[in-house]
Every structure is written in structure tokens, then in C-alpha cells.
Amino acid sequence: MSNSYEGLSTHYDLIMTSGYYDYDAYARTLLDLIGDRRQLLEIGAGTGLVCEKLLDLAAPGLEITGVDHTESMLVQARQRLGERAEFVQADLCHLTVPSLFDVAYSVGGVWYYIHDDEDAEDNDAVLASHLMEEDDNINALSRVHAALKPDGLLILATQGPHRDHERTLPGGLVYAQEIHSAPDNTFTKDYYVRRVAENHQGRQGGTGEEVVAHQRCEYRLYAAEQAERLLKQCGFRSEGITSDGLFHYLTRQ
């Protein structure tokens, strides 16, 4: 399976909840956009962190089905949410659903937008995809389209550009990411979790760090116009960006 999160899943929550994503902000803006809609499909639901925030903050009656292809992420999502939500293991390229949804949304899941500046009105955001092949993107987006009711919404989160980065995690761990861009509008991202040895200072001949988790993901990038074309081809019309810049939203045509 390409772009599985298996290698990172044990440390995923620690990394994400110590400064990577602001789940509270994402959930509040999502709820504003969703309004009275109640049947939600989460694309690339991971360990259920977005889902949990939504359910904690929403009025009763929100029904969320999360889809993800990495079972070790979903195991955590099911532990976190029990009966409060449903999680289904599926690759988006093979998605089928038993009933239609009002909204499909994703935070950093299969697709997300990258804004390269602070301007929330920036319309030149690049679309990043975990799916490397054009046909897979068309297929999976068409399946999301087919999973939505006629007036359904597709909501995709934005995030800042990927850069090499390192920061300390609780428990003597360090998170690092390394980005390698390729000329063909793709890039790879290596995620590392390292344990810092207590006696690493003054040691000779070693880094004093042990890699406890490593995962490599590949991404394909669509420039703004290409993204618009792809989404239109799959039946979506772009409606804009939320005023806080956190989400792009599209209507199903």
C-alpha cells in the first residue's frame, strides 16, 4: 500500500497534538461551514483526532464515518471514539459507501491545500495529493463525488508549506521532517521520531540519538489551475476559502 502511515502510527498522536495541527481551530471552522448538515465522511481520518474534536464541539446528531487505508491508525480511532463514530478501512481509490453523505472533509488526509504565504485570500494555493497517479486522483475524487448527496460539500484543509523541521516532543523524543522536492511536481517527506540518549552530551563517534520511528510519504502537487481543472473534471466547483484560511470548500455539481 503506498503512503501507508503504519511506520508513524504509534507516535502519530504525540507529534500531531504537540504543535503540528491546531485541531480545535480546524473543528470550529468546519462546524461553521457544515451548518445543519449531519452526515459526514472523513477522508483520511487517521487516529480520529479531528472527528473527536467535532463530536465534542457539535450539537448532538452529528454522524461521522471515517475512511482510511492504514489499519493501525484506525485501531486508535476506534479506541478513541468507540460507538461515537464509525471507521472503515478503505483506500479512497476503492471507496464505496452504503448511503450518501452531506459533507466529505479532510484535514491533511488524501488531499490538502498548501498556502505559501500568510494571505488567507490567496487563491494560488497548490493542491497536494497522497495519490501519485493522475488516474488515481480522478478515480478517488470521482468516488468521493459519488458518495455525496447532490448538494454535498467537499471541504479540504489548508496548511503551510512543508519545510525541513525539527522539534522536541515530550518523553525525551525529537520529531524531525525532511523534504525532498523533485522537478516533476512531486516531493517526498521523511518523518522521523528519535530518542535522545540521556548521556549523549560528550559522547564521541555517535549522534546520541536512536531512530524509533521512520516513515516516508510521497506527494504529488497540482498548481492552482491544474487543481481547479482536476476538481471540475470530477464534478466539484470551488466556492472559496474560509475567512481564517483554514479550508477550501467546493460544491458537488
Ligand SMILES: C[S@@+](CC[C@H](N)C(=O)[O-])C[C@H]1O[C@@H](n2cnc3c(N)ncnc32)[C@H](O)[C@@H]1O
Ligand atoms: C496526515 S494523516 C491525517 C489524519 C487525520 N486527518 C488527522 O488530521 O490527524 C493522513 C492520513 O491519510 C491516510 N491516507 C493516505 N492515503 C490514503 C488513501 N489512498 N486512502 C485512504 N487513506 C489514505 C493515511 O493513512 C493517514 O492516516
